[in-house]
Amino acid sequence: MATYLMNLILNWDQKIYQKRTMQAVRIAMKQTLPILAIDVYLRLIFKLFFSPDSLFANVFNVHLSFFHSIANPTQSQFALSILDTIVVMVYVTSLTHSFLTVRNVKHVIVPILTNVVATYFLLVEKYQIPDHSTMQYLLLTGVTLFSSQSYNWYQKRMNPNVQPYAIRYLLWSGFIIMLCVSAHPIVQQSNIQIWLSEILYQPFFTSFIGLLLVALLTPILFVLGLRLPTELMSDQTTLNVVVLNLDTMLSHANVLLPFPENLYSTYGAFSLFGGIGNSLVISILLLFAHSKRHRQLGLISWFPSLFNNNQLLYNGLPMFLRPLILVPMILVSIMSITISYLTIALHLMAPPVFMTPVGMPTILTPTLASNSHLSAIIVTIIIFGLSILIYKPFIKQLTMEELNEK
Amino acid sequence: MKNKIILGISLVFLIILGIYGNHWVTQTSTNQAKIQNSRMTPIIFIPGSSATINRFDQLFSLLNETPPAHSVLKVQVDRNGKLTYIGNINANDQQPFIVVGFENNDDGYNNIKKQTKWLTTALTSLQERYHFKTFSAVGHSNGGLIWTNYLEKYYDRQTFNLPTLMTLGTPFNFSEPSLQQRTEMLKDFIQASDKLPPDLTMFSIAGTDDYTNDGLVPIQSVIAGRYIYQKRIKAYTQITVSGDNAQHSNLPDNPEIVKLIQTNIINPLNAQNK
Structure with missing residues (x-):
């Protein structure tokens, strides 16, 4: 059966990724990896040492005048936003190039420039340039592929002797850019991120069914390449029920909490080790993979994953629209939430309730945020071990698949 | 082998981070518990431009004529954000008066922005020392502008709870007598008014010396505050006092205003504590 x-x-x-279009997506994601690695590591260094609430300063109580003399936080943040934009643009460029060259389109400069400008105008927010952390792969890929396909179709109907910068191609370019500028308000207003964020504040998400729904849907939305709210990515401490729990704990230390099982105490604390679906486990498994490429990916993604950033894995594997990643991710999420919910409900472990420093590895959250350190460590080890067991056959298949392709 | 070394180093690193992280969590939650359980609800005063931290001394004497007496703490913020504390808060005083003054007490919008940053520094330090979350605020003249800027740009409802603000002769449109001519500051305040806390009760007190101004600030400039606060917060009340003691600099000592502070700020906070 298994x-x-x-x-x-x-x-x-295989059916999804053997399609020519998805091959282009895979190539684009892999080609984006070097610039993304620079971006992710610089962000990690900023988060650990230079940001105003950096982990290093908070936890080790070190004054940052030395670090701030090297890099001003505001300027550094701005520089990182520009780097994020470059990552987005490299992805769009690479995707357009791969898509069109496979279809024997020779002159790709106009469509590449068009797609770069069009996606910039589509994603740019008021006073904010599009950054990689808020990137929506589904939208970005969809728009780029639509534009590239339309160029391919248009170009095939033109006289092959027409020069690549002819007025008819410039008109096509103008049309695509105008289309994206017109779609900009729709994209910005129909923001699934805000809608999801508002829904998560409902008390329904303190019930087992509500939490299972989150465990099921989050990996699906993540693998689909949709932009998710911070409550699902990293921080659940602003949710009403979490604040209420903390207030109760601080006012009456030994009283029963009003919402012991909630998004923070189960989902946030036990299913985000290294990012959505405990993806830190994927980095570990890749470290011991057969192929050199995967071992390298495991190595470069290890430290960012430890600090809850799985973007390198997302592009490197890739995870986008990948059933081989989606299925174990859902299983791990459901398993993590079920075990943590039961241990809290059966009073085998005190629910995580305290706030931890910003940027702390999520794998430490249960231990630090709970009053019962030992049982939290044991539950963390059990969930981590089971996550390895769930992911292992899938990652093995995934790495074998690529070896066979070679 | 290399991978095992990386995993080993990571494990050691996680253990060290965990030990220090646990210390941080314990310390932070202890501090938060003190703030959460604190019954101290100070009233924080900010003087106007050119005034010192002694600006409210006469007002405090008048208020302390009615028991219980309130201790007075003055905090002077220098140009580098360094704080000097003068006075102290009695151990059993749940409603002390705290004055936050600035070494650089010059007029002007740019300076108000700087003073707001210094105010934030002072409030953080005061909370660390006295573990309070709820406080009420009074601002005389430009002091009201600093509070407004603070509420729009720096106020965090998770950290503080500010139920009542009272401004005395605050020129929300600087010295501009016409509401048609909006200064850059007023425009900014109106634009960011959606950031104001919706549970705030605000009293804007104007003085009239000759029905057009209080000798310094045009009454229309004080009234301009309604464009910022009205319909954005829980309650906005505009009160005008007139007569001999209604000149701009006399406003904090005006008997009507002393009564207003007693009734609208001190008594509600007292009731809340009981």
Whole structure:
């Protein structure tokens, strides 16, 4: 049964990624990896040492005048935003190039420039340039592919002797850019991120069914490449029920909490080790993979994953629209939430309730935020171990698949 | 082998981070518990431009004529943000008066922005020392502008709870007598008014010496505050006092204003503490 299911998922995965369009996406994601690695590591260094609430300063109580003399936080933040934009633009460029060259389109400069400008105007927010942390792969990929396909179609209908910068191509370019400028308000207003964020404040998400729903839907939305609210990515401490729990704990230390099982105490503390779906486990498994490329990916993604950033894994594997990643991710999320919910409900562990320093590895959250350190460590180890067991066959298939391709 | 070394180093690193992180969590939650359980609800005063931290001394004497007596603490912020504390808060005083004054007490919008930053520094330090969350605020003249700028740009409802603000002769449109001519500051305040706390009760007191101004600030400039606060907060009340003691510099000592502070700020906070 397990083999049948695995084969089914594998076939599904191969069908999606064997399509020429998805091959172009895979190439673009991999080509974006070097610039993304620079971006991710610089962000990590900023978060650990230079930001006003840096982890290093908070935890070790070190004054940052030395670090601030090297890099002004505001200027550094701005520089990182520009780097984020470059990452987005490299992805768009690479995707357009891969998509069109496979289709024997020779002159790709006009469509590349068009897509770069169009996606910039589509994603740019008021006073904010689009940054990679808020990037929406589904939208970005969809727009780039639509534009590239329209160029391909248009170009095939033109006289091959027409020069690449002819007025007709410039008109096409202007049309695509105008289309994106017109779609900009719709994209900005129909923000699934804000809608989801508002929904998560409902008390329904303190029930087991509500939490299971989050465990099921979050990996799906993540693998689909949708922009998610911070409550699902990293920080649940602003949710009403979490604040109420903390207030109760601070006012009456030994009283029962009003909402012991909530998004922070189960989902946030036990299913975000290294990012959505405990993806820190993927980095570990990649470290011991057969292929050199995957071992390297495991190595470069390890430290960012430790500090809850799985962007390198997202592009490097890639995770985007990948059934081989989606299925174990859902299983891990459900398993993590079920175990943490039960241990809290059965009073085997005190629920995580305290705030931890910004940027702290999530794997430490249960231990630090709970009053019962030992049981929190044991539950963390059990969930981490089970996550390895769940991911292992899928990651093995994924790495084997690429070896076979070679 | 290399991977095992990386994992080993990471494990050691996590243990060290965990030990220090645990210390941070314990310290922070202890501090938060003190703030949460604190019954101290100070009233924080900010003087206007050119005035010193002694600006409210006469007002405090008048207020302390009615028991219980309130201790007075003055905080002077220098140009580098360094704080000097003068006076102290009695151990059993739940409603002390705190004055925050600035070494650089010059007039002007740019200076108000600087003073707001210094105010934030002072409030953080005061909370660390006295562990309070709830306080009420009074601002005389430009002091009201500093509070407004603070509420729009720096106030965090998770950290502080400010139920009542009273401004005395605050020129929300500087010396501009016409509401049609809006200064850059007023425009900024109106634009950011959605950031004001919705549970705030605000009293804007104007003085009239000759029905057009209080000798310094045009009454229309004080009234301009309604464009910032009205319909953005829980309650906005505009009160005008007139007569001999209604000149701009006399406003804090005006008997009507002393009564207003007693009734609208001190008594509600007292009731809350009981």
